Amino acid sequence: MLNKVGQIMVYVKDQDEAVNFWTEKLGFVVISEENNGEGMRWIEVAPKEGVETSIVLHNKDVVAKMSPDLNLDPPSLMFFTDHFEQLHRELLNKKVTVGEIVQMPTGRVFNFADNEDQYFAVMENK
Template identity: 60%
Template sequence: MINQIGQVMLYVNDQDQAVQFWTEKVGFIVVSEDNNGHGMKWIEIAPAQGAQTSFVLHNKQLIAEMQPELNLGTPSIMLFSDNLDALYEDFKSKGITVGDVVTMPGARIFNFADDENNYFAVMERK
C-alpha cells in the first residue's frame, strides 16, 4: 500500500542552474546529491530538512536518451505558503516571474516560473 508521496522528479536542462534557482531564489535546501560515476547525477532538494516530499532534479537530455518512453514534461505542482503576500513580494524582489495573486473559493494562489519557464503554483495555507 502506498502511504506517502516521497519525491517528485523534475527533468531540467541545466541541473546546476536549477539548484541555484531553487536554493537561492526560492529558499529550498539541497538534501542530497548523488552521482553514479557514469554521468548520471541526481540532486534532491526540499523546502526544509525533514520535509515529507522533495524534488529530485535530473538531467532531461540524459534521461531522454536512457528512457525515451518517459514523459519529461513538468508536472503541475502546487506548493503551500502560510504567508502568500510576503512570498509573492520576495519572489518579485528576486526577479522571479510571477503571475497575479488570484482569489479562488477558499484559497489565494499565484504562479511563478523557474529559469527554464516551467510554471509552479503557490497556495496560501494557514
C-alpha cells in the same frame, strides 16, 4: 499500500542552474547529490524544514536518452505557504517570473516560473 509522496522528479536542462534557482530564490536546501559516474547525476532539494516530500532534479537530456518514452514535462506542483503575500513579494524582488494573485474557490493562488520557464503554483495556507 502507499502512504505518502516521497520524491517528485523534475527534469531540467541545466541542473546547476536549477539548484541555484530552488536554493537561492525559494530557500530550499540540498538534501543529497548523487552521481553514478556514468553521466547520471541527480540532486535532491527540499524546503528547509517540516516536509516529507522532496524534489529530485534530473538532467532532461540524459533521462531522455535512457528512457525515450518517458514524459519529461514538468509536474503540476502546488506549494502551500503561511506567508503568501510575503513570498509573492520576495519572489518578485528576486526577479522570478511571478503571476498575479488569483482568488480561487479553494483560496488565493499565484504561479511562478523557474529558470527554464516551467511553471509551479503556490496556494495560501490558512
